[in-house]
Amino acid sequence: MQLYFAPLACSLATRIAFYEADAKAEYIQVDTKRKVLTKDNADFNAVNPLGQVPVLRLDDGSTLTENTAVLQYVAECFPQTRLMPAGGPAQARVRQWLGFIGTELHKAVYVPLLDSKASDAVKAYSRDKIKLRLDFLQSQLAGRQYLADHFTIADAYLTTILNWSRATSIDLSPWPAVADYYARMLKRPSIAKAVSEEYELYMKEK
Amino acid sequence: MQLYFAPLACSLATRIAFYEADAKAEYIQVDTKRKVLTKDNADFNAVNPLGQVPVLRLDDGSTLTENTAVLQYVAECFPQTRLMPAGGPAQARVRQWLGFIGTELHKAVYVPLLDSKASDAVKAYSRDKIKLRLDFLQSQLAGRQYLADHFTIADAYLTTILNWSRATSIDLSPWPAVADYYARMLKRPSIAKAVSEEYELYMKEK
Numbered sequence: 001m002q003l004y005f006a007p008l009a010c011s012l013a014t015r016i017a018f019y020e021a022d023a024k025a026e027y028i029q030v031d032t033k034r035k036v037l038t039k040d041n042a043d044f045n046a047v048n049p050l051g052q053v054p055v056l057r058l059d060d061g062s063t064l065t066e067n068t069a070v071l072q073y074v075a076e077c078f079p080q081t082r083l084m085p086a087g088g089p090a091q092a093r094v095r096q097w098l099g100f101i102g103t104e105l106h107k108a109v110y111v112p113l114l115d116s117k118a119s120d121a122v123k124a125y126s127r128d129k130i131k132l133r134l135d136f137l138q139s140q141l142a143g144r145q146y147l148a149d150h151f152t153i154a155d156a157y158l159t160t161i162l163n164w165s166r167a168t169s170i171d172l173s174p175w176p177a178v179a180d181y182y183a184r185m186l187k188r189p190s191i192a193k194a195v196s197e198e199y200e201l202y203m204k205e206k
Numbered sequence: 207m208q209l210y211f212a213p214l215a216c217s218l219a220t221r222i223a224f225y226e227a228d229a230k231a232e233y234i235q236v237d238t239k240r241k242v243l244t245k246d247n248a249d250f251n252a253v254n255p256l257g258q259v260p261v262l263r264l265d266d267g268s269t270l271t272e273n274t275a276v277l278q279y280v281a282e283c284f285p286q287t288r289l290m291p292a293g294g295p296a297q298a299r300v301r302q303w304l305g306f307i308g309t310e311l312h313k314a315v316y317v318p319l320l321d322s323k324a325s326d327a328v329k330a331y332s333r334d335k336i337k338l339r340l341d342f343l344q345s346q347l348a349g350r351q352y353l354a355d356h357f358t359i360a361d362a363y364l365t366t367i368l369n370w371s372r373a374t375s376i377d378l379s380p381w382p383a384v385a386d387y388y389a390r391m392l393k394r395p396s397i398a399k400a401v402s403e404e405y406e407l408y409m410k411e412k
Binding site: 051060062064065067068072076092096099100103106111112118122136139 | 255256257264266268270271272273274275278279282293298299301302304305306308309310312313317318324325328338339345
């Protein structure tokens, strides 16, 4: 499989999933500002008309987009990793976390705060949403190691999003269970490796 | 199962899924502005601390939230309905649609436009996102009956969101495949029944 990614963008979660599975994948870097592939300036909109990463190219040549769909697909390719429970309420709860992270954190809070074209009024509107959502996350993570009872793709996704907190000036310290969780996840080998590799690419791009 | 819903909110998609399955469910109306149950003013935040619908109460008494998780759970309870392909790339593509609808349409465009507390600057920021997303939807729906090769939960969800277009002054006519799709979906018996029932409750609430 091929993963179209941008350094430290939400596609990082899929890289983490591949590393957890100890699986081979080809990583194709995208400049999402200019909407081109980094290596040859080829048009990225031809790969995804929405201009977003991640895009996963499956072995049949077709493409799959949307982080929650890509993560579930990768997890299901490697069931031995237990990155996604196989069915029933346990699976539904990981999907609930994917939904929460994707809609309430990623899109409602972090995307506008990261967007250089968003005005102060837009950023303030997003900032007003932080407390309810991080209070909820705090209540759910208190006393827990992971979102589910073991590491799943929801943890890969949540860590990827929390990793934007510094860039968006979101101070996690009022939510100690969230801050501790994030610090703990950064030490996990798959995540440490993925973050340090993409950080290097990110700095090179800048 | 019990579905906590608000009239014409995104929980409508789950009602449609139940109607497609010809399945019994208990529908509990929520006033999401006051965060109470309509019937007895009981505190809805005790059911969902985020104050959002849908909430599905499973037969074991636990609750499930997040539209994409709830819809997949219901679809998988009734596999004979084919509301969700059972696995592989076909399932992944429906999840891709759920992700797109949930993040790009529901959260990025429609929620701020529906929010009476969002300023004109916030609404303008969301309105700027419409064209790219509806252009994409137009390109994908042209010549197609459904998002996948038959009716799925992604259609239930998309119809529910498009149903907010009038309230948000989004004119679909520049995207005729989208407008035609929406008009066609409204005629589908499960959707016609769900929309007319919730419309009545919506008007009563007002």
